[in-house]
Amino acid sequence: KRELKDLSIDPAVLDILSLAKQKNYETVWDRLERQSPHCKFGSSGLCCRNCVxxxxxxxxxxxxxxxxxxxxxxVARNLIRALAAGAAAHSDHGRAVAVLFNEVAQGKNKDYQIADEAKLKSIAEKFHIHTSQDITSIAKEVARVALEDFGKQDEKALNFLEAYAPQKRKETWQKVEEALFSQTGKKMGILPRNIDREITECMHRTHMGVDNQALSLLVQGVRTALADGWGGSLIATELQDVLFGTPDKKVIKANLGVLKEDQVNIIVHGHEPILSEQVVAAAMSPEMQEKAKEVGAQGINVAGICCTANEVLMRLGVPVAGNMIHQELAIMTGVVEAMVVDVQCIFPSLGPLAKCFHTKFISTSDRAAFPEAVHIQFDEHHAREVAQKIVETAIEAFKERDPQKVHIPQEVEEAVVGFSVEEIIKILGGSPKPLVDAILAGKIKGVVGIVGCNNPKIKHDAFHISLTKELIKKDILVIGTGCWAIAAAKAGFMKLDAQALAGEGLKEVCKALDIPPVLHMGSCVDCSRMLVLAAALADYLKVDISDLPLVGSAPEWTTEKAVSIGTYFVASGVPVHLWPMPPIGGSEEVVGILTEGVKDLLGGYFFIEEDPVKTASRMERIIMEKRKAF
Ligand code: SF4
Ligand code: FE2
Structure with missing residues (x-):
């Protein structure tokens, strides 16, 4: 049995966990303990349930x-099924955005607008769409190319991948397809043709008696991951920027201490800003603020959890109550009137837990139902109306709050966030040159992108933070997304003060640019921003992404989405660290392909390391090796 202090490095978490222990509230850690030890066949990927x-x-x-x-x-079948589920999650999110964007362009939805015309034009330019036309005509054409990537039936690569991936990388993928064909005599496509098709094909191939060879299966996994990174996720990010604005630099507050005792607290949790943007807007309206006062609250406080938090903090500066593992703990503070969710990473434990409090656990998506939730159906065509209803439900719940149960941890940190690629380039003065120069001069040795989740098997945030700390000390710029980004914000690594923790070279660059040494680039679908940044550097230097001193990591990974993200980085030429070990240990052949075999083909590869300090050293070695080639 692990002691409390071994569960998290976040004092706010430890505070609520001791309360949970005292009051007998069940948490993710309790259930993990009951599930341990885990099934060895499952953990090594050696259990197959694909037929009866x-x-x-x-x-x-x-x-x-x-x-x-x-x-x-x-093992390979199980892995690519997981990957397909992850790619499906990101891409179904992307589809919803593309469909909505198309409706806005067609004038069929007035609850949303085009917020960022400049971004729309810059996307249009990538597709050689005339930008001299009126905005709605441009939007219609961009919507068409995006929707086509979900439905076209030809053999050509995705429109978005063609338009966004760097030239050299596209040549690499072409060469890999040719090399695989000449080595095996079997056609093995890497370039994704249609986002849905690649996911469907993963399901088809893993059906009993279809594809029965590890390499062939894994190559389809790579193709599906590319359909996510350079397709579904990228479409989500790009069109969300057009609809809601491209993030820029701003200061936000992070951790459970952002909850306010004297206000109606609404937590938005999940992933899609289509919902959360509307909830934030409704909560801020004078009408709702007035209603909150009528029930005795000082106002309405919206805070985020998980990637929804990342979406609204990047664009609107909404505070973040915590990462994935905070979801149950936030309710235990006793001051959350409503926890409003859509899709992904939402524990089904929240419904029964919310019942111990006055908290309304509100599900909204037709794709996601939860036990004991209040369902308020979200509808993009009546978005404002539904958002208002959600806020009103929260205001009503305020009356039921039990002061005896109120316990808000005091922890709050400040973080400078909002580093979209556009914002980074703006800070650099309009071109990647200053960053490239800093890298060439060795002031910044390289860049590491850290992504992903929390996993209760690992001390919460510990790997994220130790790794980040070691890297910036070594003059390695750290960028990232998802629950890592929230961990870094809570730990104070995104404050300007954190420059002091960086090595001399990195410190100098960050001071000159007035940025922290650790950059928040957004939600999990915004991992596509890191691809776009890598592409900008590669194109600027006229090299392939695999030539750049870049490394990726998912150090506390949990979800199937992380399998897809890790794989599209590897497929884009980036070495990727993982911990914990993915469920592939049951096959030496699969481990060999993913950690060694892919190197020669794609430039990227996976490596596994349990220790954050050793991980940082290994990343530094990889980066120094890549620098020699410059
Ligand atoms: Fe067993 Fe083959 Fe059926 Fe999997 S597909 S459950 S290995 S018989
Ligand atoms: Fe996420």
Missing amino acids: MGPCRITEKTPKGVCGADAATI
Whole structure:
């Protein structure tokens, strides 16, 4: 049994956890303990449930499933199914944005507008769409190319990948397809043709008796991941920027201390800003603020959790109550009137937990139902109306708040956030040159992108923060997204003061640019921003992404989405660190392909390391090696 202090480095979390212990509230850690030790077949990827001749488990004595599938086939099949689910999550989010954007362009939805015409024009230029036309005509054409990527049936690569990926990388992918064909005699496509099609094809190939060879399966996994990174996620990010504004530099507050005892607290949790932007707008309206006063509150305070938090903090400066693991703890503060959710990373435990409080746990998406939730159906065509209803429900709940149960941790940190690629380039004076010069001069040795989740198996935020600290000390600029970004914000690494923790070179550059040494680039779909930044550097230097001193990491990864993200970075030429170990240990062949075999083909590869200090050293070695080639 782990002691409390081994569960998180965040004092606010430890504070609420001791309260939970005292009051007997159940948390994610309690359930993890009950589920441990985990099934070894599941953890190594050796359990197959893909047909009912099974389920089959692979051991030394039973090396084949009933159908004859071996360890490599089963492990690879399981992995790409997980990857397909992750790519589906990002891309279904992207589709919703594209569909809405199209409706706005067609004049069929008045609850949303085009907020950033400059961004729309810059996207249009990438597709050689005339920008001299009126805005709605440009928007219609951009919507068409985006929607086409979800539905076109030809063999050509995605429109977005063609328009955004750097030239050299596209040549690499072409060469990889040719090399695989000449080595194996089998056609193995890497370039994604249609986002939905690649996900569907993963499901088809992993059906019993279709694709039964690890390499062939993994290549389809790579293609699906590319459909996410340079497709679904990128479309989500780009069109959200057009609809809601491209993020710029701003200061926000982070951690549970942002909750306010004298206000109606609404937490937005999940992923899609289509909902959260409207909730924030409704809450800020004078009418709703007035209603809150009528029930005795001083006002309405909206805070975010998880990636929804990242979306609204990047664009609107809304405070963040915490990352994924804070979701249950926020309710336990006793001051949350409503926890409003849409999709992804939302624990089904929240419904029963909310019942112990006055908190309304409000689900909104037709794709996601939860036990014991209040469902208020969100509809983009009546977005304002629904958002208002949600806020009114929260205001009503304020009356039921039990002062005996109020316990707000005091922890709050400040963070400078909002580093979209556009904002970074603006800070650099209009071109990537100053950053490239700083890298060439060795003031910045390289860049590491850290992404992803929290995992209760790992001390919460500990790997994120130790790794970040080690890297900036070594003059390595750290950028990232998702729950890592929230961890870094809470730990004070995104304050300008954090420059003091950086090595001399990085410190000098950050001082000159007035930025922290650790840059918040947004939500998980915004990992696409890191691809776009890498592409800008590669194109500027006329090299491939794999030539750049870049490394990626998902140090506390949890979700299937992270499998897809890690893979599209590897496929884009970036070495990627992972911890914990993914469920592939059951096949040496699969481990070999992903950690070694891919290197020669794609330039990127995975490596596994449990220790943050050793991870940072290994990243530095990789970066120094890449620098030699410059
Ligand atoms: Fe077993 Fe093969 Fe069926 Fe999987 S697909 S459950 S290995 S028989
Ligand atoms: Fe996320």
